[in-house]
Amino acid sequence: MPETALSFVGVTKTYSRSHLGRTTTTRGVEELSLELASGEIFGLLGLNGSGKTTTLKLALGLLRPSKGEVSVLGHPSGTAKALASMGYLPELPYFYPYLAPREVLTLYGRLSALPASSLPGKIDTTLEAVGLSRAADRRMAEFSKGMLQRVGLAQAILHDPTLLLLDEPVSGLDPLAIAEFRELLATLNAKGKTLVLSSHSISEVEKICHRAGILADGKLVRVISQTEWSGEPGRLEKLFVETVRPFANA
DSSP states (O other): OOOOEEEEEEEEEEEEEETEEEEEHHHHHHHEEEEEETTTTEEEETTTTSHHHHHHHHHTSSOSSSEEEETTTTTEESHHHHHHTEEESSSSSOOTSOOOOOHHHHHHHTTTTOOOTHHHHHHHHHHHHTTTTTTSSSSSSGOOHHHHHHHHHHHHHTOOSEEEEEEEETTTHHHHHHHHHHHHHHHHTTTTOOOEEOOHHHHHHHHSSSSEEEEEEEEEEEEEGGGTTSTTHHHHHHHHHHHHHHHHOO
């Protein structure tokens, strides 16, 4: 059996907010149970406010569950061992525009405690992997959105993590950049990396993912395997719409 890369067991996250002596609670996710096998690409789908961001933050250890357990390769989320095995690409990565990719990766490599002796070579290899070798020393103020996404992916994979969490990885990219980014992700998966994509781009999830989970109103309401949509373009979107429509109209 494949090793479990990411596990949620009965996870609930509730947010509390106090204002003028009154406390209100909001549910982020409720009773979320999900296991991702090592080596799979999993798509996380849902309308705005469905719990996708909360789920990613729980996996990263940026949030602690109100109930339940989250683990990464058998380690509790947020611990040093869990974090060392993960890479994260936020929806809107920000880098100082006056820096070049090589400088940014040097910074992240040091923050990740990568050995100084091997860091330059690892940076060169990573820049080549994401197609930025020729732009390694250009200021990022000159970069397109697609190139900045490549820098974001480079910082996520620099320390050679096992699990990658990608939040809207193709948001705002042109069609060519989307196709190239899809190829990059497929190459990473072919090397054994486990990928989690949180996305509104259902067509991209359909093209690359092995399974997809649909969140609605903070609950994981459906998990769909690739066999259920393969061979019929647009099928995943139809399944998504029929699943979330009752919640949107409630």
